[in-house]
Amino acid sequence: MSTIAANLQAVEAAIQSACDAAGRPRSTVQLLAVSKMFPPEAVLEAVDAGQRAFGENYLQEGVDKIAAVAKARPDLALEWHFIGPIQSNKTRPIAASFDWVHTVERLKIAQRLSEQRPPELGPLNICLQVNISGEATKSGVHPDELPELARAVAALPNLRLRGLMAIPEPQLDAALQRVPFARLRALAQAIVDDGIFVDTLSMGMSADLHAAVLEGASIVRVGSAIFGARHYE
Ligand SMILES: *Cc1c(COP(=O)(O)O)cnc(C)c1O
Numbered sequence: 502m503s504t505i506a507a508n509l510q511a512v513e514a515a516i517q518s519a520c521d522a523a524g525r526p527r528s529t530v531q532l533l534a535v536s537k538m539f540p541p542e543a544v545l546e547a548v549d550a551g552q553r554a555f556g557e558n559y560l561q562e563g564v565d566k567i568a569a570v571a572k573a574r575p576d577l578a579l580e581w582h583f584i585g586p587i588q589s590n591k592t593r594p595i596a597a598s599f600d601w602v603h604t605v606e607r608l609k610i611a612q613r614l615s616e617q618r619p620p621e622l623g624p625l626n627i628c629l630q631v632n633i634s635g636e637a638t639k640s641g642v643h644p645d646e647l648p649e650l651a652r653a654v655a656a657l658p659n660l661r662l663r664g665l666m667a668i669p670e671p672q673l674d675a676a677l678q679r680v681p682f683a684r685l686r687a688l689a690q691a692i693v694d695d696g697i698f699v700d701t702l703s704m705g706m707s708a709d710l711h712a713a714v715l716e717g718a719s720i721v722r723v724g725s726a727i728f729g730a731r732h733y734e
Contacts, residue, residue: 505543506550508727509534512710516721519714530714533582533703535724537562538731541569547727548574556603556722558585564598584666584703584722586640593617601626603666603703603722606642611654618659627654628666628703631688633681641667644688648695655697664701664719665689671708678709682716 502510512532520527535556536544544555544566557563560583567581582601592613595602605611605627618625629650632641642650647665655662665688669681682704692699705713707726714721725731 503546503550504729505546505727509547509550509552512723512726515710516714519711522711523715525714530718531720533720533722534727535584535722536566536728537585537724539728541566541573543728544570545573548577548579553578554580554582556582556584556724560585560591560594564594567598589613596625597622599625601628601663603628604630604640605654606630606640608650608653611657611660615657615659620659624659624661626663627660628664628701629654629662630666631685633667633685634670647688648692651692651697651699652695662697662699664699664703666703668706669709675712678712679716682713682718686717
């Protein structure tokens, strides 16, 4: 078995054990394999091990990888999620190449994605990124501004608002890891109470997926636990 296939099995076991601890069916949590900085060959290994949903952070790298993987496995339907920061002049290729975007934090970006989404692809699935740690430097909409943004994005024609996403501060303590995830869950509940459909909490990475699943994560975004350590130049 390849290393990636073995790692996927270990991550699968971790998700199953978190679901058991939370009393949730395994089917309520989707594993998003974050393949940023790994080549198409690594994605193909994961595909051959049964993985179908992949997350990318960098637009050009992601677009090139989507094309390379599609060429190698033309008959397979894969799901591609954009999970990186979005520059407003880069929305068109995101709208054309991806199935989901997890990192919408401004209405302007959502409007552009809606205008630029090719109609034949159907609505683009959207998560709003929330600045859950409250730091001025962090990405994401401030929780106070979230209800208004959610209402506006839900009204855009070529998008489908699905839920919320957050990247909390790294935290080693398992109990403390749950705090921001519980907060994101409460923010999503408030949106539902406001009469807006959302069904997705994108939260939890390699180091904190257990805590995220305990607090209701529906998509966990796992990179290094599947593909290995990333080497930034
Ligand atoms: C890189 C990244 C991940 C995966 O992180 P790991 O710690 O490697 O699991 C998840 N979400 C986002 C937004 C990322 O940028």
